[in-house]
Amino acid sequence: MDNDVAATEVLEKLLPERVRGLRRLSGVPVAFGGLTRHRAGRRELVLDRLDGTLGTSLRGLAVQPGLGLGGTVLRDGTARRIDDYASTATITHDYDRAVVHEERLTSIFAVPVTVHGSVRGVLYGAVRDRGPIGDRALHAATVLAGQLQRDVEAALTPEPRPDPVAELAAILDDVTDPALRARLVRVHRALRGEAPEPANRPALAPREVDALRWVAVGATNVEIAARLGLSTETVKAYLRTAMRKLDVHTRTAAAHAARRAGVL
16 A cells, blocks of 8 residues: 555544544644645645534535644744734735634644644644633644654554564574484575585584674673673573583683684
């Protein structure tokens, strides 16, 4: 599915609840919002989620970039607050009939909802008592918009595909049957594009080899554990097994023996 379409679908599911949450968290009596759409080759904001409005005059209102408060936020991608909407000269008044005359809104803020760097929607909060909107309300809206952004982007991020080679290496760590281990080691090496092991090469497990590679460059057991995402005791167990297979008595000697055998 196209990411643009997918983002719209996710936003459409989440937006109604977030508009209700905006009204509750910010304390404003009116909250509304909408998503961007492409119509006739241009982008516009369509308001369709309302909470606390007097009527439906805002529903379906198409806001053009640069016009009104929402259009300015859509164009600039930054939150704005206007405490005397009807008289301000900082925005155009193309939508005053719905905003001022029908809904009787006096102070309004608008916050962009950005997804992967593009404004995909706008959340509004408003009052009718001619008082200013406080910083707390605007901060709550900004936090809510940021959380909505993270939720949408998380939903659009594909889950990582499992690595079959790494999974096979993990299975090898648990295999105790020598014949089966040898067969699986050959498959593992083939999948990694490595040459087959010589007949006299010690059959070290992938994790034993990984641990010895770090020993060879001077890493401590604690450092190896951190690098491989294992416990220190597990690293020690791998090294003890490798030393036994290589018929040596120290981890350093095991690294040298593995290198001579062509394992490292």
